[in-house]
Each structure stands twice: as structure tokens, then as C-alpha cells.
Amino acid sequence: MDLNTDLTRRLAHLARIPVTEAEATLFTQQMADILQYMDRLATVDVQDIEPLIHPFDIESWYREDEAVKSVMPSTEYRAPPILGD
Amino acid sequence: MRTIAAAHKAFIEKKISPVELTQEYFQTIRNTRTLYGPGCQNPVYLTLCEERALAQAQAAERILTTEGIPANKPLLGIPMGIKDNLVIEGVRTTCASKILDNYIPPYTATAVKRLEEAGAVILGKLNMDEFAMGGSNENSAYGPVKYPLYGDRVPGGSSGGSAVAVKFNLCLAALGSDTGGSIRLPASYCGVVGFKPTYGSVSRYGLVAYASSLDQIGPMAYTVDDTLRILQTIEGPDQLDAMCLPSKTSDSRISMKDLTIGIPQEYFVDGISNEVRQAINEAIGWFATQGAKIKPVSLPHTSLAIAVYYIIAMCEASSNLARFDGVRFGIKPPEFFWDRYVNLAEYYQAVRNLFGAEVKRRIILGTFALSSGYYDAYYDRACRVRRLIQQDFLKAFEEVDVLLSPVAPTTAFKLGEKIQDPLQMYLNDIFTIPVNLAGLPALSVPCGWGSDSLPIGLQIIGQPGDDSRVLGVAQAFEETLAW
Numbered sequence: 048m049d050l051n052t053d054l055t056r057r058l059a060h061l062a063r064i065p066v067t068e069a070e071a072t073l074f075t076q077q078m079a080d081i082l083q084y085m086d087r088l089a090t091v092d093v094q095d096i097e098p099l100i101h102p103f104d105i106e107s108w109y110r111e112d113e114a115v116k117s118v119m120p121s122t123e124y125r126a127p128p129i130l131g132d
Numbered sequence: 133m134r135t136i137a138a139a140h141k142a143f144i145e146k147k148i149s150p151v152e153l154t155q156e157y158f159q160t161i162r163n164t165r166t167l168y169g170p171g172c173q174n175p176v177y178l179t180l181c182e183e184r185a186l187a188q189a190q191a192a193e194r195i196l197t198t199e200g201i202p203a204n205k206p207l208l209g210i211p212m213g214i215k216d217n218l219v220i221e222g223v224r225t226t227c228a229s230k231i232l233d234n235y236i237p238p239y240t241a242t243a244v245k246r247l248e249e250a251g252a253v254i255l256g257k258l259n260m261d262e263f264a265m266g267g268s269n270e271n272s273a274y275g276p277v278k279y280p281l282y283g284d285r286v287p288g289g290s291s292g293g294s295a296v297a298v299k300f301n302l303c304l305a306a307l308g309s310d311t312g313g314s315i316r317l318p319a320s321y322c323g324v325v326g327f328k329p330t331y332g333s334v335s336r337y338g339l340v341a342y343a344s345s346l347d348q349i350g351p352m353a354y355t356v357d358d359t360l361r362i363l364q365t366i367e368g369p370d371q372l373d374a375m376c377l378p379s380k381t382s383d384s385r386i387s388m389k390d391l392t393i394g395i396p397q398e399y400f401v402d403g404i405s406n407e408v409r410q411a412i413n414e415a416i417g418w419f420a421t422q423g424a425k426i427k428p429v430s431l432p433h434t435s436l437a438i439a440v441y442y443i444i445a446m447c448e449a450s451s452n453l454a455r456f457d458g459v460r461f462g463i464k465p466p467e468f469f470w471d472r473y474v475n476l477a478e479y480y481q482a483v484r485n486l487f488g489a490e491v492k493r494r495i496i497l498g499t500f501a502l503s504s505g506y507y508d509a510y511y512d513r514a515c516r517v518r519r520l521i522q523q524d525f526l527k528a529f530e531e532v533d534v535l536l537s538p539v540a541p542t543t544a545f546k547l548g549e550k551i552q553d554p555l556q557m558y559l560n561d562i563f564t565i566p567v568n569l570a571g572l573p574a575l576s577v578p579c580g581w582g583s584d585s586l587p588i589g590l591q592i593i594g595q596p597g598d599d600s601r602v603l604g605v606a607q608a609f610e611e612t613l614a615w
Contacts, residue, residue: 050500054500055496058496058499058500058503059492059496061499061503062450062454062484062495062496062499063457063477063480063481063484064481064484064485064487064492064495064496065481065482065484065485066492066496070489070492074492074493074496077493077553077554077555078493078496078497078500080554080555081442081497081554081555081558082497082500084438084439084555085439085442085443085510087435087436087439088436088439088440088443088510088513088514088517089509089513091433091436091513091516091517091520093513093516093517093520096516096517096519096520097516097519098512098515098516098518098519099515099516099518099519099522099569100345100515101345101375102331102332102345102522102569102570102571102596103331103332103377103571103596105332105375105377107374108374110371
């Protein structure tokens with residue numbers, strides 16, 4: 048996988064994470080090593096294998112449809128003022 | 133006094149009261165300036181809750197006077213530390229990150245709530261790798277945790293603070309979290325017991341998410357018995373976590389003659405230090421002398437586990453950490469001026485610049501692996517290979533009851549040794565990672581020492597839901613060691 052600093056900067060922008068020039072260069076090198084290591088997965092035959100997202104087969108369970116106190120903190124919670132008011 | 137039983141005995145015999153015990157712990161923590169306080173470069177605790185803890189200790193004392201130690205308060209008066217990625221209402225929670233430097237949660241994690249309802253006294257929040265990303269506790273924004281007495285060694289991560297606190301009696305027991313080995317590795321390096329339960333045993337409500345399909349909260353203590361008692365308190369269904377299983381672990385006496393132990397052949401290749409290999413082989417030998425059957429098994433996809441784990445963990449992390457944007461969570465950076473023209477994207481970037489390097493790297497890589505054009509080759513493929521890895525284990529468990537392996541290839545390495553090379557750091561997790569991928573229960577119990585008297589841990593891996601047996605095997609083993 049060819050990871051270059053341009054792609055690193057673009058990905059960082061997608062993730063809204065600023066990177067300096069030095070960081071972009073350093074990360075590109077480190078990430079290229081990591082991705083190269085991960086390329087070993089390409090050799091595995093996964094044709095009939097379903098992806099495993101959750102370790103075990105569980106089903107959603109439901110509670111009774113009745114109004115209950117929702118999860119709120121014990122004290123009255125108010126977002127702190129931000130704009131200096 | 134290193135166990136719950138010992139503490140309770142001392143309470144009953146009036147040798148010490150819960151308040152006195154709590155005060156003693158705080159005094160030790162405060163007096164050891166290398167471990168806590170302003171200007172401390174390597175804090176073990178990031179936040180102490182003295183007033184709150186003393187109130188809890190006083191409540192414990194009242195119950196003790198009137199009722200003794202009731203059955204529904206098995207942790208009465210026991211001082212515990214909590215890893216700083218578990219939220220407690222009103223107590224600063226940072227996940228060892230600058231981005232949550234002043235975050236005060238409005239609610240308490242279920243696991244912590246259950247500890248408190250059982251009578252535990254919460255001393256404070258323990259240092260860790262930032263957002264649980266790391267294997268050495270060097271990634272904390274508040275300074276790396278060091279393994280005391282061997283000042284230049286790492287304690288392991290990401291629950292490094294928890295392991296050091298238990299080992300050096302800065303709390304009687306602690307809660308950690310384990311996504312790729314983060315309880316078991318520091319437990320092994322520091323010589324304490326650490327247990328990662330079956331995935332879904334303990335509610336994750338209140339655990340700041342890193343990789344949701346891998347994260348699990350677990351106990352760390354000085355003995356297996358204490359680990360079990362804490363697990364029994366925190367496990368079980370929770371309305372607030374839809375993935376929670378009806379887990380109920382019991383104290384099992386294991387008959388060695390009925391036990392078949394598997395030794396995964398792929399785990400015993402080059403790269404393990406001689407001293408670790410010797411200690412683990414001696415442990416396996418001990419089980420054989422007790423009558424257990426020892427059987428080699430194969431887990432053929434072991435060499436792919438690290439790649440699978442890091443792809444999945446980085447992808448899930450990139451999604452989970454999107455919430456730290458200065459609007460939902462995250463502090464307003466001090467250099468941000470309201471009268472300057474900004475747009476939202478610049479604001480997000482200013483806040484998210486507070487992430488440490490490892491966190492940034494993982495989010496960027498996760499973004500890459502989930503992006504269109506690469507999703508199939510990386511994330512989707514990793515999930516499929518994950519199923520193969522789980523199938524390896526399930527197949528092995530058709531022939532054996534538990535697996536034994538090292539926890540790490542070596543004893544604790546030196547600070548700074550691996551931090552410059554992320555891939556080297558990742559490769560250290562080779563024995564712990566497959567367990568999280570498969571969702572299995574696994575425990576690290578001390579089994580010997582290497583050079584410099586550095587501890588070595590033995591890993592016991594069990595079948596899904598078979599936590600009782602894993603703990604039972606560990607308990608039987610622990611009884612032989614004059615630790």
C-alpha cells in the first residue's frame with residue numbers, strides 16, 4: 048500500500064485532526080510500516096467466511112413498553128455556560 | 133494487609149476501622165511524591181477523591197458497627213482504585229488525555245456503581261495509556277507510569293496505573309479495562325492478578341469506548357480470590373448495556389485429574405525470552421504433576437491476530453473518538469478566541485489537536501481502513517479473518533478445557549525502548565490479542581521471576597462463559613506459589 052504524506056494529510060483532514068509537516072512525515076513512515084505488516088491478511092482465503100463483528104450470537108432483548116425515568120444524573124444537570132454568560 | 137478477607141478480619145477484630153484504613157491509603161499516596169501530586173512526572177493516581185472516599189468509609193463504619201459485614205456488602209470498606217476511563221459522577225475523568233482535562237461526568241459507570249453498592253471505598257482515578265491505546269502506559273498525557281523499584285521499566289499498559297497501585301499497595305484492588313491485553317499485560321509485568329472476563333460479562337455502560345467489540349472491564353487484585361469477589365460484584369445483566377450477558381461466576385474447586393490443558397503450539401516460537409519460556413514450562417510441568425492432561429493444540433491463524441486486531445481496533449476507535457470535538461465532549465482550547473473568525477472545521481481541529489500522537493495515528497489509520505476503496509481490503513477482510521481466529525479457539529476447545537500460554541514474550545521492558553517504533557510495541561501483544569478477538573475469558577497470574585526479579589505472568593484462557601473454571605485453575609495454581 049502506497050501511503051504518502053499527501054494521503055496522510057487528507058486522511059487527517061477527514062478525521063479533523065491537524066498534523067504539522069513534521070508529524071505528517073513521521074506518521075506517514077510509521078503508518079506505512081504498519082500497513083505493510085497488515086498486508087499479510089491479503090493472502091488469506093476468506094471467500095466463504097462471514098465477517099465477525101460481535102464475538103457471540105446474541106439477540107436484542109426488549110423491556111416492557113412503559114414509561115420509566117430515563118437515565119439522568121441524580122442532580123439536576125445543566126450544561127455549563129460557554130459564552131461567558 | 134493485601135486481601136479483602138484480611139481487611140475484613142481486621143475490621144471485625146477492631147484492629148483498624150474502615151475510616152482509618154482509607155486514611156492510611158491516602159497518607160501513603162500523598163507521602164510518595166513520586167507517585168502523586170503537583171509536579172509529579174509519573175503519577176499513579178490522576179485524581180483523588182478524598183472527601184467522597186472518607187464519606188464512603190464512614191458509611192461503611194456505621195454498617196460495620198450495627199450489622200458487621202452483611203452478605204449484600206461483600207466489599208464493605210475496601211479501598212479501591214478505578215482506571216480513569218470509567219466515569220464517576222462528579223469526579224474528574226480524563227482517560228489520561230488532555231482533551232478531557234476538565235471533564236466531570238454526570239453519571240457513574242455501572243461497574244463502579246456496583247462496587248460502591250457493595251460497600252467499596254473509591255480512592256481515586258488511576259493513570260493509563262491515553263484512551264486505553266498503548267501497551268506500556270507511556271502514552272499518558274500526564275506522564276508515563278513507571279514501575280517503582282525498577283524506575284526505568286514500564287509497568288505495561290494500558291491499565292499500568294491500576295497494576296502499580298495494586299502491586300505497591302496504593303489500593304487494595306482496582307478495576308482496569310482490557311481491549312487487547314490491557315489488564316493482563318500490566319498484571320504480568322507487575323506481578324499481580326488480572327482478569328479479563330468473557331466479552332459481555334460486565335456492563336460497559338460508563339466505560340469510555342475505545343473498540344466496542346473488544347473492550348471489557350475486569351478486576352486486578354493481589355490474589356485470585358479477590359479477583360473473583362470483585363468480578364462477582366460487577367458482572368451480570370444491565371439494562372443500560374444491550375450486549376450484557378447473564379454472567380454468574382462461581383468459586384470452583386478444580387479437580388486436576390479431570391482437567392485437560394491445551395498448549396497452543398504457535399505461541400511457543402522464537403521471540404519468547406528464555407526466562408519466560410522456562411517459567412511457563414515449569415508452570416505447565418506443575419499442572420502435569422497434579423494429574424492434568426497436557427495436550428498440544430494448534431491455532432493456525434495466530435500470526436494474523438495482530439494485524440486483525442489493530443485494523444479492527446483502529447477502525448472502531450476512529451468512530452468512537454469522533455465524539456471528542458469540543459461540542460459533545462472535549463475542552464475548549466485556551467488559545468481559541470471567540471472574536472476570531474472561525475468555522476466549525478477549524479474549531480474541531482483545534483480541539484482534536486489535543487490528542488496524543490498514538491491516538492492521532494490510530495484515528496488516522498482507522499479512517500483510512502474504513503474509507504471507500506479500502507474498506508473491503510482492510511476492515512471487512514479483518515473481520516472475516518477474525519472469525520477464523522475465533523474458530524481456531526473453538527475447535528481447540530473441543531479437545532481441551534483451558535489453554536495455557538505466556539502473557540508476554542519478555543518481562544517488563546525499559547521506558548523508551550519501544551515507544552519510537554509503534555509496530556514493535558504492537559508485536560508485544562501477540563499472546564493477549566487473540567483472546568479479545570474471540571471474546572474469551574483470560575487471566576494473568578504470577579508464575580515466577582526473570583532477571584532483576586521482574587515478574588512473569590502465566591495466561592490461562594478459557595471457553596466463552598467458562599470464567600469460573602479459569603479462575604478455579606488459577607486459584608489452584610496460586611496456592612502452590614509462595615508469592
